[in-house]
Amino acid sequence: MDAIKIVLAGQPNVGKSMLINAMSGSHGLKVGNFSGVTVEKTEVCFEHHCHMFEMVDLPGTYSLRGFTQEEKVAHDYLNNEAYDVIINVLDSTHLQRNLLLTLELLKLNKKMVLALNMADEAKKEGLEIDVKQIEAIIGVPVVLVSANTNEGVEELLQRIHDVADSSERRASNIVYSDVVEEEIFKLSFFMKKKGFKLRDLSTREIAIRLLLEDKDLYKELHDEPIMIQLQPRLLEAFEHIYTHHETKDVAEIKANEYIAIAKGIRMETVKCNREKGEKNVTKKIDDILINRFLGVPIFLFLMWGLFQLTFVLGSIPMEWIETGIRLFGDAVGAGITHEGLRSLIVEGIIAGVGAVLLFLPNIIILFLGIALLETTGYMSRVSFLLDGFFHKFGLHGKSFIPLVTGFGCSVPAYMATRTLKNEKDRLITLFIIGFMSCGAKLPVYVLFIGAFFPTENAGNMLFAIYMAGALLGLVMAKALRVFVFKSKDEPFVMEMPKYRWPSFSLIWHTVYSKALSYLKKAGTFILAASMLIWFASNYPNQPDLEEDYGIKIEQASANEAEISTLNNELKLAKLEGSYLGQLGKATEPFFAPLGFDWKMTVALETGLAAKEVVVSTLGVLYAIGDEVDEEDNTLRKALNDNYSTATAFAFIVFVMIYLPCLAASMVFAKEAGGYKYLAYLFIFTTITAWVLSFITYRILL
Amino acid sequence: MKLSALHKGDRAIIKQIFTDESLKSRLFSFGVGRGSELSIEACSMGKQTMEILVDGTLIGLRAKEAAEIEVEKL
Numbered sequence: 001m002d003a004i005k006i007v008l009a010g011q012p013n014v015g016k017s018m019l020i021n022a023m024s025g026s027h028g029l030k031v032g033n034f035s036g037v038t039v040e041k042t043e044v045c046f047e048h049h050c051h052m053f054e055m056v057d058l059p060g061t062y063s064l065r066g067f068t069q070e071e072k073v074a075h076d077y078l079n080n081e082a083y084d085v086i087i088n089v090l091d092s093t094h095l096q097r098n099l100l101l102t103l104e105l106l107k108l109n110k111k112m113v114l115a116l117n118m119a120d121e122a123k124k125e126g127l128e129i130d131v132k133q134i135e136a137i138i139g140v141p142v143v144l145v146s147a148n149t150n151e152g153v154e155e156l157l158q159r160i161h162d163v164a165d166s167s168e169r170r171a172s173n174i175v176y177s178d179v180v181e182e183e184i185f186k187l188s189f190f191m192k193k194k195g196f197k198l199r200d201l202s203t204r205e206i207a208i209r210l211l212l213e214d215k216d217l218y219k220e221l222h223d224e225p226i227m228i229q230l231q232p233r234l235l236e237a238f239e240h241i242y243t244h245h246e247t248k249d250v251a252e253i254k255a256n257e258y259i260a261i262a263k264g265i266r267m268e269t270v271k272c273n274r275e276k277g278e279k280n281v282t283k284k285i286d287d288i289l290i291n292r293f294l295g296v297p298i299f300l301f302l303m304w305g306l307f308q309l310t311f312v313l314g315s316i317p318m319e320w321i322e323t324g325i326r327l328f329g330d331a332v333g334a335g336i337t338h339e340g341l342r343s344l345i346v347e348g349i350i351a352g353v354g355a356v357l358l359f360l361p362n363i364i365i366l367f368l369g370i371a372l373l374e375t376t377g378y379m380s381r382v383s384f385l386l387d388g389f390f391h392k393f394g395l396h397g398k399s400f401i402p403l404v405t406g407f408g409c410s411v412p413a414y415m416a417t418r419t420l421k422n423e424k425d426r427l428i429t430l431f432i433i434g435f436m437s438c439g440a441k442l443p444v445y446v447l448f449i450g451a452f453f454p455t456e457n458a459g460n461m462l463f464a465i466y467m468a469g470a471l472l473g474l475v476m477a478k479a480l481r482v483f484v485f486k487s488k489d490e491p492f493v494m495e496m497p498k499y500r501w502p503s504f505s506l507i508w509h510t511v512y513s514k515a516l517s518y519l520k521k522a523g524t525f526i527l528a529a530s531m532l533i534w535f536a537s538n539y540p541n542q543p544d545l546e547e548d549y550g551i552k553i554e555q556a557s558a559n560e561a562e563i564s565t566l567n568n569e570l571k572l573a574k575l576e577g578s579y580l581g582q583l584g585k586a587t588e589p590f591f592a593p594l595g596f597d598w599k600m601t602v603a604l605e606t607g608l609a610a611k612e613v614v615v616s617t618l619g620v621l622y623a624i625g626d627e628v629d630e631e632d633n634t635l636r637k638a639l640n641d642n643y644s645t646a647t648a649f650a651f652i653v654f655v656m657i658y659l660p661c662l663a664a665s666m667v668f669a670k671e672a673g674g675y676k677y678l679a680y681l682f683i684f685t686t687i688t689a690w691v692l693s694f695i696t697y698r699i700l701l
Numbered sequence: 702m703k704l705s706a707l708h709k710g711d712r713a714i715i716k717q718i719f720t721d722e723s724l725k726s727r728l729f730s731f732g733v734g735r736g737s738e739l740s741i742e743a744c745s746m747g748k749q750t751m752e753i754l755v756d757g758t759l760i761g762l763r764a765k766e767a768a769e770i771e772v773e774k775l
Binding site: 258494 | 720722723724725726727728729730731732734735736737742743744745746747749750752756757758759760761762763765766
């Protein structure tokens with residue numbers, strides 16, 4: 001038997017995803033995420049009463065007019081793809097607004113079932129919904145369901161079966177305003193008299209579409225002889241309608257008609273037993289959370305909490321993972337005798353995979369937090385609170401969360417931009433996240449500040465660096481908005497959904513799928529790229545060099561200190577001769593105007609793998625060994641001896657701005673929608689870093 | 702008067718919407734049209750954004766958009 005193909009359509013925040021979970025949950029779930037670049041539609045397959053159900057979850061849209069990306073996706077899918085039944089999911093507690101979309105969906109003339117979700121909530125709010133009456137008006141089966149309590153889910157599946165099997169469709173009894181009804185009657189009467197037929201449309205339906213300027217229908221009718229006679233009648237009808245609606249904008253007339261119809265249906269079918277004027281929970285919470293004075297501090301506190309959780313709590317499993325990877329690498333390495341192979345597996349592959357796994361705790365905690373903010377309805381309030389400030393810089397209120405996350409780590413920050421629905425807002429945010437100095441840049445800053453400034457100023461310097469980065473990011477956002485991602489301001493008109501308790505299953509599902517997609521996609525690229533860097537810093541083989549040092553080390557057999565110095569010298573020489581070292585030397589002229597020598601250049605280039613590596617590379621290059629950290633006094637002294645303050649400042653500025661680490665870059669490319677964006681980011685950050693570094697250097701020189 | 706001139710707690714009826722087509726359409730799909738009754742639920746600092754309640758739906762608006770909606774105060 002063929003599978004029944006079902007499309008779920010509905011407005012945002014009606015619990016569509018939860019309903020899919022509830023429907024498929026008890027019937028053997030197989031979820032596949034087919035993610036597009038900006039909007040994701042989910043497909044699910046499961047079996048019910050020996051029928052395969054194939055479900056497509058369209059992005060939530062308020063209408064099908066196609067003004068936003070989601071609306072376009074939904075509109076195109078509903079119009080062009082083959083499917084059997086539409087399930088229109090509605091929020092029972094907001095029927096009137098939800099019915100506006102239903103009215104548009106009805107125009108598609110497809111088999112449809114209405115699922116009035118959140119029935120339990122409606123009951124709690126004292127709403128009584130007359131399902132039979134709605135069915136009679138709209139002409140399609142209506143089922144009260146609750147994805148929360150599973151109430152009505154079985155009935156919904158049964159009704160889908162019935163609808164899919166039946167061939168006829170009941171006519172709807174939707175009544176327009178008196179004026180429009182009058183004109184519908186006249187036109188329909190005329191067409192009936194002429195015996196005119198078109199597809200399976202009734203003459204009433206044709207008349208409605210003509211009056212509401214359905215472009216497709218006009219195209220279809222263009223060559224029909226009846227058009228000649230319809231035309232004068234239509235003109236007259238329009239005049240009549242225009243005068244009554246006080247506007248000639250048919251879109252507005254249509255909207256007003258729909259709003260009136262939806263209101264009519266709601267008044268006829270929903271009985272409200274709630275006391276009037278009683279404040280509901282959402283209003284009470286809003287009084288506090290978006291309070292003019294308390295709102296922002298409360299939000300900042302929550303952000304601070306999430307940030308702390310992500311990076312403090314996250315660092316605990318990170319340490320375990322780090323240790324685990326190292327132990328695993330050592331254990332595996334001990335079993336391999338071939339030196340090159342051992343190095344490839346331990347330092348290339350295992351270390352590369354380790355670097356990917358390392359970010360996992362951060363990502364899981366952060367997404368748990370974001371999922372909570374989103375499902376409870378708080379995220380919209382965040383936009384509401386911060387839009388005023390961020391809008392001045394060409395950003396959206398929601399950009400705040402990815403930007404703040406960027407101070408911890410850019411990888412989850414890039415992923416957090418998914419909450420931004422507008423393509424350009426998202427891209428601008430993605431491009432400036434790098435300006436928020438991530439945790440890995442801290443060791444570099446600490447090292448250089450320690451080397452060039454007295455201890456008592458170190459804290460202030462560090463703060464100044466972070467703030468300068470953030471401010472620069474905001475200025476860059478404005479510049480990008482004005483010069484690159486030119487677009488009319490996205491209007492800020494958004495629904496503030498009701499506050500709801502988060503659903504455990506939905507949150508688990510979101511976090512799980514985000515983590516999995518990170519591991520799968522970023523994992524493969526990061527792995528490949530870290531192997532490339534491993535190769536570049538270890539090859540070509542320099543057997544002569546090793547032989548030379550081998551002899552020297554042997555000669556110094558008694559002197560421990562000398563051996564260690566020689567070992568460090570060997571490392572330095574090897575790095576200098578490697579492909580990476582050659583690259584560093586080759587690109588030295590490019591950095592010369594900034595006052596950087598080839599050692600700094602190499603450090604910056606290895607820093608592309610991970611920013612912490614900048615410190616260890618400098619350690620190697622100053623022959624102190626790669627076990628140094630930012631607190632190392634020998635390295636600080638070496639830096640102070642070799643570089644001027646101007647160079648040090650220029651270096652800090654460059655590190656602050658240039659391309660984020662490899663893992664982050666890969667995630668960036670994926671989130672932005674292609675490697676070409678990574679190329680843009682590379683050009684954008686490199687030029688900005690170079691120019692500002694140059695200015696810093698010249699001013700301080 | 703303009704919607705943006707109202708304060709928290711005020712109630713009004715929409716007389717006309719002057720915004721461009723896409724925003725108009727967005728407002729319509731929220732159920733906001735001529736004749737809709739609304740109340741102001743909250744304003745953010747400096748009144749840069751405001752929250753209105755229309756037929757049970759809470760909507761956040763930027764002051765600039767609110768200035769393009771003509772209302773009659775109740």
